Amino acid sequence: MTGHRLSRPLRGVRHLVLGLGTVVMLAPFVVMVATSLKPKEEIYSPEFQLLPHRLGAAENYHEALTQVPLLHFLLNGIIVTAAIFALQVLVNVPAAYALAKLRFRGRTTLFAAVLVCLLIPYQATALPIYILFYWLGLLNSYAALVLPFTISVFGIFLMRQFFLGVPDDLVDAARIDGMSEYSIVWSVMAPAAIPALVAFGIFSVVAHWNDYFWPLIAVGEQGLYTPPLGIAHLKLNGEGTAFGPLMAAATIVIAPLVIAFLVAQRCFVEGVVFTGMKG
Known part of the structure; x- marks a missing residue:
């Protein structure tokens, strides 16, 4: 009973901290949407009002x-x-399966290399990749936007952690039935890893949908602009002062991510929890 009484204040503090964190995280998005609804005179008004008096x-x-x-920029972002996610799945799932379920010399060293690669920001490799793509003639193309991210060390790590929780007996039974390792990966392991794939998909899509750094370097043609470049282009066209249209464009760009997360929320939480529990 005493422990229960002590835990109540702690739960209250935890909920308070989470609530404050939620307010801090959501406040910029609320202001963004509210600004997109205001006419120009209210946006430039010296008095701040969250809700508009007249809809603009x-x-x-x-x-x-x-x-x-x-x-068109949104379509480019979808493509x-x-x-990127499709190619990452094709690479990450077999790699994670090998690191989790296959026994071979150097497996621990390879996994250590994966962990080391997690510490390297992709900005550090941007210049060598840019030079390589220049030599190959791949700049200003969809390939330039996609190929550098085909391998995701975070995805390999996340999927490996999930596969460690899949019983070895299931894999052994599939082998006894005559299934090849390739068939085991895609017919047994991948279906079992749907929550982890959804969780990784959310991370991957959000990261590359919002990426501004690499598309700014890799493409120069407006027809290949991704959503962040499109918003920047709109800002330049309006000399950086058209805050209403800018916030409207930002709301349109963010809306697909919010919808996707709400649809996949349960699988996302399950995937993160299950991969976090594996040793």
């Missing part, structure tokens, strides 16, 4: 969609992020 959403969203081909 129609003009802001219309300008965001017409000043630049924002829908790039989907291609």
Whole structure:
């Protein structure tokens, strides 16, 4: 009983901290959406008001969609992020399976190399990759936006942690049934790892959908711009002062991520929890 009484204040403090953290995290997004709904005179008003007195959403969203081909930029983002995730799955799942379930010399060393690679920011390798793509003639193409991220060391680590929790008896039974290692990966392990794949997919899509650094370097043609480059292009067209259309464009760009997360929320939480429990 005493322990229960002591835990109540602790739970209250925890909920308070989480609530404050939620407010801090969501405040910029609330202001962004509210600004996208305001007319220009209210945006530049010296008095801050969260809710607009007069809706200016129609003009802001219309300008965001017409000043630049924002829908085309969104399509580019979908193509790039989907291609990156598909290639990452093709590479990460077999690699993680090998590190988790196969016994071979050097396995521990390879996994240590994966952990080391987690510490290397991709900005550090941007210049060598740019020079390589220049020699190969791949700059200003979808390949330039996709190929550098085909291998995800974080994805390999995450999937390996999940596969460690899959019973070895299941793998052995598949081998006794005559399944090849390749068939085991895609017919047994991959279906069991759907929550982990969804969790990794959320991380991957969010990271590459919002990536501004590499697309800014790799492509120069407007037709290949991704959503962050599109917002930057809109800002330059409006000389950086069209805050209403800018916030409208940012809301349009973020909306698919929010919808995707809400749809996949349960699988995302399960994937993170299950991979975190594996040793």
